Amino acid sequence: xxxxxxxxxxxxxxxxxxxxxxxxxxxxxxxxxxxxxxxxxxxxxxxxxxxxxxxxxxxxxxxxxxxxxxxxxxxxxxxxxxxxxxxxxxxxxxxxxxxxxxxxxxxxxxxxxxxxxxxxxxxxxxxxxxxxxxxxxxxxxxxxxxxxxxxxxxxxxxxxxxxxxxxxxxxxxxxxxxxxxxxxxxxxxxxxxxxxxxxxxxxxxxxxxxxxxxxxxxxxxxxxxxxxxxxxxxxxxxxxxxxxxxxxxxxxxxxxxxxxxxxxxxxxxxxxxxxxxxxxxxxxxxxxxxxxxxxxxxxxxxxxxxxxxxxxxxxxxxxxxxxxxxxxxxxxxxxxxxxxxxxxxxxxxxxxxxxxxxxxxxxxxxxxxxxxxxx
Amino acid sequence: xxxxxxxxxxxxxxxxxxxxxxxxxxxxxxxxxxxxxxxxxxxxxxxxxxxxxxxxxxxxxxxxxxxxxxxxxxxxxxxxxxxxxxxxxxxxxxxxxxxxxxxxxxxxxxxxxxxxxxxxxxxxxxxxxxxxxxxxxxxxxxxxxxxxxxxxxxxxxxxxxxxxxxxxxxxxxxxxxxxxxxxxxxxxxxxxxxxxxxxxxxxxxxxxxxxxxxxxxxxxxxxxxxxxxxxxxxxxxxxxxxxxxxxxxxxxxxxxxxxxxx
Numbered sequence: 001x002x003x004x005x006x007x008x009x010x011x012x013x014x015x016x017x018x019x020x021x022x023x024x025x026x027x028x029x030x031x032x033x034x035x036x037x038x039x040x041x042x043x044x045x046x047x048x049x050x051x052x053x054x055x056x057x058x059x060x061x062x063x064x065x066x067x068x069x070x071x072x073x074x075x076x077x078x079x080x081x082x083x084x085x086x087x088x089x090x091x092x093x094x095x096x097x098x099x100x101x102x103x104x105x106x107x108x109x110x111x112x113x114x115x116x117x118x119x120x121x122x123x124x125x126x127x128x129x130x131x132x133x134x135x136x137x138x139x140x141x142x143x144x145x146x147x148x149x150x151x152x153x154x155x156x157x158x159x160x161x162x163x164x165x166x167x168x169x170x171x172x173x174x175x176x177x178x179x180x181x182x183x184x185x186x187x188x189x190x191x192x193x194x195x196x197x198x199x200x201x202x203x204x205x206x207x208x209x210x211x212x213x214x215x216x217x218x219x220x221x222x223x224x225x226x227x228x229x230x231x232x233x234x235x236x237x238x239x240x241x242x243x244x245x246x247x248x249x250x251x252x253x254x255x256x257x258x259x260x261x262x263x264x265x266x267x268x269x270x271x272x273x274x275x276x277x278x279x280x281x282x283x284x285x286x287x288x289x290x291x292x293x294x295x296x297x298x299x300x301x302x303x304x305x306x307x308x309x310x311x312x313x314x315x316x317x318x319x320x321x322x323x324x325x326x327x328x329x330x331x332x333x334x335x336x337x338x339x340x341x342x343x344x345x346x347x348x349x350x351x352x353x354x355x356x357x358x359x360x361x362x363x364x365x366x367x368x369x370x371x372x373x374x375x
Numbered sequence: 376x377x378x379x380x381x382x383x384x385x386x387x388x389x390x391x392x393x394x395x396x397x398x399x400x401x402x403x404x405x406x407x408x409x410x411x412x413x414x415x416x417x418x419x420x421x422x423x424x425x426x427x428x429x430x431x432x433x434x435x436x437x438x439x440x441x442x443x444x445x446x447x448x449x450x451x452x453x454x455x456x457x458x459x460x461x462x463x464x465x466x467x468x469x470x471x472x473x474x475x476x477x478x479x480x481x482x483x484x485x486x487x488x489x490x491x492x493x494x495x496x497x498x499x500x501x502x503x504x505x506x507x508x509x510x511x512x513x514x515x516x517x518x519x520x521x522x523x524x525x526x527x528x529x530x531x532x533x534x535x536x537x538x539x540x541x542x543x544x545x546x547x548x549x550x551x552x553x554x555x556x557x558x559x560x561x562x563x564x565x566x567x568x569x570x571x572x573x574x575x576x577x578x579x580x581x582x583x584x585x586x587x588x589x590x591x592x593x594x595x596x597x598x599x600x601x602x603x604x605x606x607x608x609x610x611x612x613x614x615x616x617x618x619x620x621x622x623x624x625x626x627x628x629x630x631x632x633x634x635x636x637x
Contacts, residue, residue, distance in 0.1 A: 027497075027535040028458030031486040040490075064536035064568070065504075066483070069497045091567045099503040103476060103495050103512050340517035341471045 004061060005035050008042040011056075018082075019046050022059035025067025043074040050075045054082035063089045068096040128332070135332050138254040139262055145255065157260035165226040165261075166268030170275060173221055177276035180217060181209065181283025189291045198292050202299055205284045206307040211374065214277030215315045216363050219322035222265075222272060223355040227330040230261055231351035234334025235344040243335075253335070262327040269323025270316045277315070310374035318366050322359050329355040380444060380539050380571040381407040381430055387438030388425055399425055401595040403439070407588070409538075412565050412572045414582045417592030418613060423575040424465075426592065427541055430573065431462055444539060457482035461532030465543040467524035469516040469531070476502065476512040479530045501530040506556055521548040525557075533564070540564075542574035546581045558584045579618075579625075591617075 006023040030036055077100060146153045188204055234257060237243045246253055288294040333351035337343050386403040389396050399422040407413050417423045428434040429441050432448040441448040444459055451460060469478050480498040483489060502512060505526040546554040558581055565572055576582055583603060590600040593613040599606045607618040
């Protein structure tokens with residue numbers, strides 16, 4: 001009878017009532033939906049007289065720690081006066097009796113401590129700023145070192161990152177750029193045709209895509225795609241103690257981990273930005289041709305007059321800054337990861353959120369500083 | 376249920392790495408009797424851990440069958456698996472988002488039937504049973520040392536008192552005292568809970584201290600299986616190197632304590 005469900009019933013003895021147990025008192029059996037409510041009510045019923053009534057456990061076929069614990073709790077953490085059981089089950093009950101103890105109380109934070117932790121947040125922010133400044137300074141020093149001895153540079157790492165950050169991002173950025181271009185041109189054409197100002201689509205699309213949307217779209221996509229990857233890579237190296245191994249070997253992590261990524265990002269970002277802009281313009285030209293008959297030939301001929309060259313220069317310059325920012329923020333959060341998986345997840349999320357926010361903030365800064373350029 | 380907790384028949388495992396095929400197991404047969412405490416030994420890369428993972432149904436064999444507690448291993452991972460088999464992973468595999476107590480209680484809590492107070496009591500007993508102080512209950516796994524992680528992982532594997540317990544390198548990373556305590560604990564659990572224990576180990580002390588059976592994996596199959604004294608007398612070159620080296624001689628002294636006539 002290995003699979004009989006646990007049961008507990010009251011029997012009449014000459015000297016009064018007693019409790020007799022049978023079946024499998026194991027976690028799996030007790031936790032069956034039909035069983036536990038029944039056992040629970042019976043155990044509660046027995047609890048009042050538990051210590052004075054006789055208990056007969058000889059009918060048990062199996063008793064495990066969960067079953068023993070349920071009994072021990074019903075007995076109020078004391079041995080009943082009259083107890084009959086098989087010798088095989090005694091060690092189990094004895095161990096439960098020996099080790100039963102309340103879980104230590106979790107100390108909850110008081111309201112004052114919660115208030116004080118707000119102040120700690122400021123220190124965390126200052127700590128992040130310090131870390132970023134240190135990382136940027138280290139990058140500058142590493143770049144000078146690379147300038148002095150370019151042959152010793154981590155060029156293989158650099159080309160690997162360039163491929164992963166740049167080349168593999170081309171399809172997704174082109175697709176997103178193209179679709180944004182189509183949607184934007186379609187919406188603008190609806191408005192412009194009301195005023196009969198169809199030709200101005202070249203100016204609006206040209207300026208908005210080349211100067212703003214191309215670089216920002218590309219930067220946001222790359223921040224989500226490669227910024228997170230940088231944090232995860234470096235964070236995993238922390239979890240698996242690879243960073244410590246590098247340090248023990250005397251290999252500077254700034255020079256080998258941060259610099260190649262920052263360089264690759266600074267080079268790939270403007271290229272991807274231009275690529276995204278071209279895809280968006282292509283989509284815009286297509287939609288303009290289909291919805292309002294502005295031919296591609298006219299569009300391309302009018303574009304240089306509508307958009308001065310300095311807009312493109314500004315866009316490329318911005319992208320280099322975006323790229324450096326994303327790489328530095330990614331590395332910063334990666335190096336701050338604690339050696340556990342939860343911290344890795346938090347760090348990656350924080351890295352993406354921070355880099356996207358920073359890209360948009362810095363873009364606004366560029367818009368203010370260069371408000372008289374190219375417009 | 377048959378008298379064998381685990382039956383492995385004509386097992387073949389092939390791994391493809393970079394287009395090249397590596398045969399790990401070829402026509403491997405192994406029976407693990409119920410109630411045995413079996414150690415699986417073998418050289419590095421001989422497929423011991425793979426065998427353990429196949430018993431757990433984590434990996435599918437290319438050929439042959441693995442039957443665990445009378446059912447195919449692939450069905451082991453179904454609901455309530457924690458009451459049938461417990462596994463101590465080599466690095467603990469604790470859930471890093473949970474505290475120690477939550478980790479131990481997790482399989483019971485997932486059943487969503489038993490009351491929280493009972494589950495907490497059971498988990499506290501398990502925590503102390505594996506030799507940890509109650510004050511560690513609310514620590515996070517990241518704050519534990521390697522030996523403590525092992526103990527918590529063992530407590531979690533045992534929380535539903537499964538009849539089959541698998542251990543992957545249980546004593547690696549433990550100091551000798553902890554390893555000895557671990558052996559004592561495991562032996563008493565094995566006796567009292569009538570557990571079937573399968574462990575992969577390189578630690579000869581643990582092996583001779585605990586095992587009722589030893590299986591040796593070499594040349595892609597089991598080259599020897601039986602009581603420790605029979606197995607170490609085997610003639611296979613691996614057995615010879617593994618057991619009869621200086622380390623093996625020292626550890627084998629445990630089997631024949633001086634002053635005890637056999």
